[in-house]
Amino acid sequence: KQEVTQIPAALSVPEGENLVLNCSFTDSAIYNLQWFRQDPGKGLTSLLLIQSSQREQTSGRLNASLDKSSGRSTLYIAASQPGDSATYLCAPPPRGTSYGKLTFGQGTILTVHP
C-alpha cells in the first residue's frame, strides 16, 4: 500500500522567497507523480506531472524533481507570491492493478505574506 508523507505540514514565508516542499513515498514502483494545489473549499488543480523516466519537470516558477530510488520528490517554488498560498499535495500512483488510483498525503499548507 502506497503511503505518502509531506514535509513540512505548514510553511509561512514572506513574499519573494524561494521554497522547497518535500514528498516521500513508500512504493517506488510508480509510473509517474503528480503535484497539485488546492485552495480552501475548492477542488485540486494539477500543477505538474513527472513521468518515472524523468528526473524533473518545470512549469513557470515551479520545478519538481523525482528520485524514484529513494522514494522522494520535491517541489521548488521560485520567487513566491501571495497568490501561491494554498495546500500543496503530491500523489504517486503505484504500478499494478491499483495503478491510476492516487494516494495523497496530508499536504503542505503554504502561506505567503505580502
Added chain:
Amino acid sequence: DTGVSQNPRHKITKRGQNVTFRCDPISEHNRLYWYRQTLGQGPEFLTYFQNEAQLEKSRLLSDRFSAERPKGSFSTLEIQRTEQGDSAMYLCASSLSQENEQFFGPGTRLTVL
C-alpha cells in the same frame, strides 16, 4: 468550459436521507475517479471507472454507496441513508488513460445534519 464539472456544489441533508451527486468528466476521458476528502486530510480514493465498467472500489465504499457510469460519460454517486460521518467533500477526477494526468472537478460539499 471543458473541465470536469460536478453538481451540486453544496448539499445539506438530514441524517437518513438519500443524496446523489453527478460528475461530468472531460470529453473523451476514459477513466473517471471518485475521491472523498475530510477537513485537514488529503483526498481518499473511493472508486473508478474505465468507460462504463467500475473496476475497483475502496473499502471506504460501504453498501450504502453506489456509483454508476451508464454510458461511459457522466457518473453518479449515490449515498443512501446518510450518516453524519458521510459529511465531506466528494471529488471527481478524469483522465485519458491510466498513465495520464488526472484532472479534478470543483467537488461537492456534503453536510449531513
